[in-house]
Amino acid sequence: MSLTASFINYFVDLWHTSPLLCIVTILLSLFVTSIIWTQIDQYVNQDSTQPPTVWYWIPFIGSMIEFGIQPLTFMRKNRAKYGDYFTFLMFGRRMTVCLGTDGNYFVFNARHSFVNAEDAxxxxxxxxxxxxxxxxxxxxxxxxxxxxxxxxxxxxxxxxxxxxxxxxxxxxxxxxxxxxxxxxxxxxxxxxxxxxxxxxxxxxxxxxxxxxxxxxxxxxxxxxxxxxxxxxxxxxxxxxxxxxxxxxxxxxxxxxxxxxxxxxxxxxxxxxxxxxxxxxxxxxxxxxxxxxxxxxxxxxxxxxxxxxxxxxxxxxxxxxxxxxxxxxxxxxxxxxxxxxxxxxxxxxxxxxxxxxxxxxxxxxxxxxxxxxxxxxxxxxxxxxxxxxxxxxxxxxxxxxxxxxxxxxxxxxxxxxxxxxxxxxxxxxxxxxxxxxxxxxxxxxxxxxxxxxxxxxxxxxxxxxxxxxxxxxxxxxxxxxxxxxxxxxxxxxxxxxxxxxxxxxxxxxxxxxxxxxxxxxxxxxxxxx
Missing domain, CATH: 1.10.630.10 (Cytochrome P450)
Known part of the structure; x- marks a missing residue:
């Protein structure tokens, strides 16, 4: 019997025994799998043409909680690690941080046809x-x-x-x-x-x-x-x-x-x-x-x-x-x-x-x-x-x-x-x-x-x-x-x-x- 079939039989038996426990187990398994896949994806799909991405554990949520609680501390800590330019994930949005006088200048004076405030x-x-x-x-x-x-x-x-x-x-x-x-x-x-x-x-x-x-x-x-x-x-x-x-x-x-x-x-x-x-x-x-x-x-x-x-x-x-x-x-x-x-x-x-x-x-x-x-x-x-x-x-x-x-x-x-x-x-x-x-x-x-x-x-x-x-x-x-x-x-x-x-x-x-x-x-x- 294949591993996939064994898992399916396990959840079928669990459903007959306790449907609520089965649902909780499936959701927990999916959550753990998504975290593992997120770590693999971050490791495999690094792109050197873009600023480094702040490592995160929870998919979609990313660094939202840490950034929301202490945004200045978050930016200073990651600036020390990655430099003046880095990206973090926040509720599905990719936020590229640009720090220092050059970073300020880049954001404030970027060409409007490439970067704008209206859509933000x-x-x-x-x-x-x-x-x-x-x-x-x-x-x-x-x-x-x-x-x-x-x-x-x-x-x-x-x-x-x-x-x-x-x-x-x-x-x-x-x-x-x-x-x-x-x-x-x-x-x-x-x-x-x-x-x-x-x-x-x-x-x-x-x-x-x-x-x-x-x-x-x-x-x-x-x-x-x-x-x-x-x-x-x-x-x-x-x-x-x-x-x-x-x-x-x-x-x-x-x-x-x-x-x-x-x-x-x-x-x-x-x-x-x-x-x-x-x-x-x-x-x-x-x-x-x-x-x-x-x-x-x-x-x-x-x-x-x-x-x-x-x-x-x-x-x-x-x-x-x-x-x-x-x-x-x-x-x-x-x-x-x-x-x-x-x-x-x-x-x-x-x-x-x-x-x-x-x-x-x-x-x-x-x-x-x-x-x-x-x-x-x-x-x-x-x-x-x-x-x-x-x-x-x-x-x-x-x-x-x-x-x-x-x-x-x-x-x-x-x-x-x-x-x-x-x-x-x-x-x-x-x-x-x-x-x-x-x-x-x-x-x-x-x-x-x-x-x-x-x-x-x-x-x-x-x-x-x-x-x-x-x-x-x-x-x-x-x-x-x-x-x-x-x-x-x-x-x-x-x-x-x-x-x-x-x-x-x-x-x-x-x-x-x-x-x-x-x-x-x-x-x-x-x-x-």
Whole structure:
């Protein structure tokens, strides 16, 4: 009797004896067989023309669990083993990691006809932003949409935004921080400040007014769909997809009313992004529909909400952890503005070097975005190597790896804003091999900026257009809070660890931080 026949007879007998045990045994046998076959396949089918593949045991799943728990540790460990380029399997997707300054440059500046962001992100962003905007349009249209957004981010507008941000923060703390000392969820508080200040300044007064009627809750509903699970399981009927659809319909109704009301006002002038969206004409002569305008408003607000909230929260935690930085920042604020600490104007913001360097150091060591994705659509060669990445792979860049590389930043895990005072640190930030610029359709920018090991706002055609606004918003919020409050770590919690369960790296909840109101002599002056 053959071995195969013996196995068949064994399972037939087992089925008659115990059907459940038979099923479990068959499934276990198939699982073990698949693992064995996976190991043989990895050993036999090594391809020297592609980056080495991280060894894995479980087929299809691959390294998903290890990468998901500690992505930075995973990348550093395998970089030490395989070099700057390697591939790992994650739920059936082949993810090619490209590290270091050359890896960053390759991913950020790869030719769009070979590598693109749309195919990597569309299924993740479309349920959140909506259709016909950002990654749900051809790249040339996306570049025009970025041009729209950039048109409202002018120095003239920035000067108007600063007092608005101050007023919104003061309104928030007066309503919510009533005690002289308390421990609060600083991430929740900052997130609300960010959405209010961004709505008031960028999107316009009518949108800000709607936050009182539940629009902020609709944004939070959409936010729930911006997670790694939605990247991996794009085909699952997740409940958040249905709630996002409902939130979009309600926002279209609210914003549609605002848009129609503005149209009735005729020649009344507004200096905000909503006005730009309503008046912009594409190169082909078309205007945005009301739904597309709504989706652009959602996308603009959501794009900065996570990153600014994370940056402010991490900055306050790190200042409180090294409390001398709180005292020195407050002292410098007084030196620049005077003991009474009047609120700053736009031209004052660059004078607070400690606050600026705090933000830069926070973005270096706790960058909200630790991985940048692209989808390979045509086989693409990695310059300087013999590797060719096949179509279908995803590319993964991580500027955080170069931003925490001791080659560029001594003692990289040490939170040290003073490192940015040195000329060496600024040379590293500005590192570039050419000074040429390129215009992708939304304004000229340095074409080689991806060579820098410090890239908190990305590079190339997808570089964040909101970098200047982010610095303005974060600095103004920090100044307004530090003027009124001292901050200490919550004794029961301490400095939180990063939470890698989101697409944006936030502190692990609960994000408790203790504030103490400063003396009345330092109380806020009226913003009227």
């Amino acid at each position: 992100y569309n299924h993740l962003t479309k349920p959140v932003f909506g259709a016909d905007v950002i990654y749900d349009v051809p790249n040339h249209v996306l570049m025009e949409q970025k041009k729209m957004g950039k048109a409202a981010l002018t120095i003239e507008n920035f000067k108007r935004y600063v007092p608005m941000i101050v007023e919104e923060v003061n309104m928030y703390v007066e309503e919510n921080w009533k005690k002289d000392t308390d421990s609060i969820d600083i991430l929740k508080a900052v997130s609300e400040m960010v959405i209010m200040t961004a709505s008031r300044t960028i999107l316009g007064p009518e949108v800000r007014a709607q936050l009182y009627t539940g629009v902020a809750d609709l944004y939070h509903t959409l936010d729930a769909s911006f997670t790694p699970i939605h990247f991996l399981f794009e085909w699952l009927p997740l409940p958040s997809y249905y709630s996002s659809k409902t939130a979009h319909e309600k926002l279209e109704e609210v914003f549609g009313g605002i848009i129609e009301q503005r149209k009735k006002q005729g020649d009344k002038k507004y200096n905000d992004m909503l006005n730009v969206f309503m008046s912009y004409v594409y190169k082909n002569g078309e205007h945005l529909t009301n739904v597309q305008i709504t989706n652009m408003m959602i996308a603009i607000l959501m794009a900065g909400q996570h990153t600014s909230s994370a940056a402010i929260t991490w900055s306050l935690f790190n200042l409180a952890n090294k409390h001398n930085l709180v005292d020195e920042a407050y002292s410098q604020m007084q030196q620049v503005m005077g003991d009474s600490l009047p609120y700053p104007e736009y031209d004052d913001l660059k004078k607070f070097s400690i606050l600026e360097n705090t933000i830069r150091e926070t973005l270096r060591i706790r960058s909200p975005i630790i991985q940048i994705l692209r989808k390979v659509t045509r086989p693409v060669s990695i310059p300087g190597t013999d590797y060719v990445i096949p179509a279908g792979n995803y590319l993964v860049a991580s500027p955080t790896i170069s931003q925490t590389d001791p080659k560029y930043f001594p003692n990289p895990e040490d939170y040290n804003p003073y490192r940015w005072d040195s000329s060496d640190a600024n040379d590293v930030e500005d590192q570039d091999d050419e000074s040429s610029t390129i215009d992708y359709g939304f304004g000229a920018m340095n074409s080689k900026s991806a060579r820098s090991p410090y890239l908190p706002f990305g590079a190339g055609r997808h570089r964040c257009i909101g970098e200047q606004f982010a610095y303005l918003q974060i600095t103004t919020i920090l100044y307004t809070l530090l003027k009124q409050f001292d901050f200490h770590l919550d004794e029961a919690r301490g400095l939180p660890e990063p939470d890698y369960n989101s697409m944006v790296i936030l502190p692990q909840a609960p994000c408790l931080l203790k504030y103490t109101r400063r003396s009345k002599s330092a109380a806020p002056a009226s913003t009227n």
